Amino acid sequence: MTTIGLIINPMAGRDIRRLVAAASLQSAPEKMLTARRLLSGMAAVPDTEVVMVNDYEGFGRYALHELGELLPVRLVAAEKEPSNGASTTDWARRLQDEGARVVVSVGGDGTQRNVAQAGLRIPMLPIAGGTNNVACWTGDQTAAGFAAALYAVRGDDPLLVGRQAKLIHVQLDNGHEELALIDAALVRQTYTGALAVWRPEDVEQLFLSMADPVRPGLSNVGGFFQPTYADDDVALHLTLGDETMGQRPVLAVMAPGLVVPFYVKASATVDLNSPVVWSRPQGGSVALDGERTVVLRPDEPVSLRVERDGPFVLDPQKILAAPTQF
Known part of the structure; x- marks a missing residue:
């Protein structure tokens, strides 16, 4: 079984800039649609599973119960407090420890910064889900999920299919x-x-x-x-x-x-x-x-x-x- 870590930042796309601009909030249902598209792409590769943290806000539980028909979803380490930047860093390390070969993170530049702070040995695939998304993939999310699963199962050289970030x-x-x-x-x-x-x-x-x-x-x-x-x-x-x-x-x-x-x-x-x-x-x-x-x-x-x-x-x-x- 090939394992992919998935992080969905519950607070991404909800900062004050969206109130002073012409931007809608990144709602929980929209984030779960993003998760569904990612998992649909991952499911195209046989013997793939997703591991998520059982977060306080319930995104992990939703994925387990609503998206489990697409591919296996495994939850780890139930959280008892609301999520924040430090918890995102901790989640990335936990998912690596749980055997993930890549961490897919949904959020803006702040979220991706928190994942980068984890000092991962495995690659990340940042997916746009915040207010500013310069560090993120903004293309089709289904294709991104498919690509993450292909990378995980093929074991590509990350420098040939990506880059080391500054x-x-x-x-x-x-x-x-x-x-x-x-x-x-x-x-x-x-x-x-x-x-x-x-x-x-x-x-x-x-x-x-x-x-x-x-x-x-x-x-x-x-x-x-x-x-x-x-x-x-x-x-x-x-x-x-x-x-x-x-x-x-x-x-x-x-x-x-x-x-x-x-x-x-x-x-x-x-x-x-x-x-x-x-x-x-x-x-x-x-x-x-x-x-x-x-x-x-x-x-x-x-x-x-x-x-x-x-x-x-x-x-x-x-x-x-x-x-x-x-």
Whole structure:
């Protein structure tokens, strides 16, 4: 039996940005339709099973009882508290320990960041299910499920059917390190609050592993200066100003239906492993993959660098382009 781990983030696609933009909430029924499409693709490969965590919100139980006719669903480790970012990281490790050969994760960039924090030895296949989905597969979910099962049963080299992701390493003054997949932002607020960042006047600096001009989020700002993609061995650093500086604004898509102006003072490409240091005299916070995560004291330095040492990320297009043998 070939085992595939499946994570559905119950909170993905429900942040405050969807209230200030023209975006609908990612409802529980829509997420389960995503799960049905994924499992339908996986079921095309014989002797495949799905393992999920028995989460507090009940997605695992729903999959077991409603989707079990498609292929075997196995639940592990019943949760007694609501899900959060830390639990997503823990789930990824549990699924690997349960024998999964790949972890399929449904959520946005924040969810995929949490999975990347698990330091998995097995690849991941991130499926778009959040507000910002730069790190995610946005193609057909049935094809993605089929590709995940084919990879698991064939044992392809992940570098031939995917890539090793870049990671933004955020080193704090106390020695603690945080990680991001797509973007880190130096933000004026000295609190985390509702986490999500969407107002341009809040952001002073951006450090991007990817700068995509067609996908929403802070990454979109850099996409108009220097499009930077997953295979590019560089990062992008932007310094931002405001409308008083006499510069023309860059219009960026921050969320579905939300276009806002950013005033960019400077932009530069940064080689992998080359550090960038930030600090603010008044203090502030660092947002990782669109969410304020770390609060900084006045003048507290934070060092950032991008390395290609992240998880292996599968590409369904490359998997399905290979001869289908199982």
